[in-house]
């Protein structure tokens with residue numbers, strides 16, 4: 025690669041969408057506000073305004089309906105078995121031993137590094153170093169590229185620059201940054217980006233004043249950082265010597281239960297909703313008629329004291345999860361895992377994320393926890409992760425890890441007696457079998473989900489009266505329809521109000537029906553487009569005569585006449601209500 029023939033960087037549809045513009049729309053139209061904004065905000069916390077609160081409720085309701093009440097749209101599971109799920113709602117604060125058993129007290133840590141000069145903090149496992157090797161170096165040969173990596177990873181080479189990147193797309197940005205900066209005499213004119221194995225993300229050739237250079241962006245492992253933090257240049261100033269050694273930082277928020285606030289009163293805000301299900305597993309089995317296979321769903325707020333909250337609501341310190349723990353016999357667990365993995369991908373598509381921006385990524389064997397036989401992530405290409413992707417939901421085969429841990433720590437039997445299995449008794453009936461169920465966990469984030477829906481829906485079209493609008497799926501849209509009297513006289517407001525009242529009475533569970541009589545009809549359409557309202561009904565002079573209204577479609581702008589008494593059934597069909 026030479027400077028004369030730069031390789032075009034990969035382009036995805038999403039970078040065209042500006043995150044600043046999306047965030048501005050979210051604020052302007054009351055989807056998402058900064059928490060405590062009048063006091064300057066608080067990092068990592070976001071509030072939902074009227075439209076955002078309803079959008080998130082619609083997402084939660086869609087999950088509840090399609091996962092718990094009518095799981096998988098009535099489809100059967102492996103072997104034609106019925107998919108049965110029940111809900112629970114468990115506390116944010118649990119007995120501290122829950123988090124010891126789950127491994128969160130001992131292991132839910134992020135390594136953290138501070139820059140003493142700028143007082144900035146970042147996750148040590150996100151530190152990427154740029155290692156540059158001159159042409160005459162023994163590592164010049166492409167085949168020997170792993171050698172550079174090895175030297176970098178063993179601490180023998182000090183990086184010439186460091187960056188913070190938590191994924192491949194951020195490493196791309198780091199490279200772009202690199203092209204703009206002075207690298208101590210190196211003139212970097214072109215960078216050839218290549219994904220290069222799991223430890224080093226990017227290899228590139230560079231032309232420099234001193235001849236061709238080879239470089240690698242390598243994620244700096246913790247063990248190396250511990251020994252070499254004094255020689256690694258700060259990602260903020262480029263100078264070496266100001267980084268602290270990495271320190272382990274537990275992500276759980278601590279609080280005290282009771283008035284004395286001593287060490288023995290420490291409790292934690294849950295970092296996930298899943299453990300509430302495992303600790304109530306026995307109660308659900310004993311008090312309801314569920315039989316394996318079955319799932320228990322739990323939704324609610326979770327809290328993680330993220331070291332570097334960022335990317336709008338994507339990485340927050342307080343967020344909402346919707347998790348299902350699906351229990352099955354160990355011999356059927358792999359099939360159930362595949363079933364849920366496929367269904368979850370289909371579900372996200374069904375609510376408006378179809379297309380190239382959504383992928384299902386199966387984890388590599390070496391990424392899996394020791395107890396897991398498979399994990400997949402549903403990932404979305406957000407404008408800030410593009411060309412890479414960010415996780416929306418993880419679907420994990422958790423084996424019998426959690427129930428076994430709680431059985432050990434609580435000394436309560438968590439095994440399940442399955443009367444339909446086991447050897448046959450002389451009467452021809454099975455004798456039954458005790459076993460520890462295996463669990464498949466589809467764990468979704470509702471804030472990331474809502475953000476993905478907004479990013480996907482955000483559309484720019486300068487030719488429209490609403491140059492920015494949201495193509496939200498009708499099922500998810502917070503405003504389902506709007507009713508406009510064309511002018512505020514001649515009987516039109518009365519008909520509009522009647523229609524508005526009828527539609528509100530029918531559809532309030534799904535979202536609001538707006539009434540707007542201010543300004544020109546074009547401006548009213550534009551306001552609704554920007555809020556993502558899919559359908560507008562205009563009452564005009566003809567309505568008074570022939571009882572028809574104009575239906576206008578948000579996405580196409582197409583208009584058609586429709587009988588007034590058909591409006592409710594049309595909406596019912598479109599909203600799946």
Ligand code: ATP
Pocket residue numbers: 296328330337338339340341342343344345415416417418467468469470471472473
């Ligand atoms: P990440 O690797 O991005 O930190 P994770 O793998 O730790 O996420 P899980 O523990 O699997 O996440 O949680 C399930 C879901 O909860 C995630 O897919 C995501 O949608 C959501 N989630 C997790 N952490 C956050 C956060 N800090 N802010 C918003 N949503 C989150």
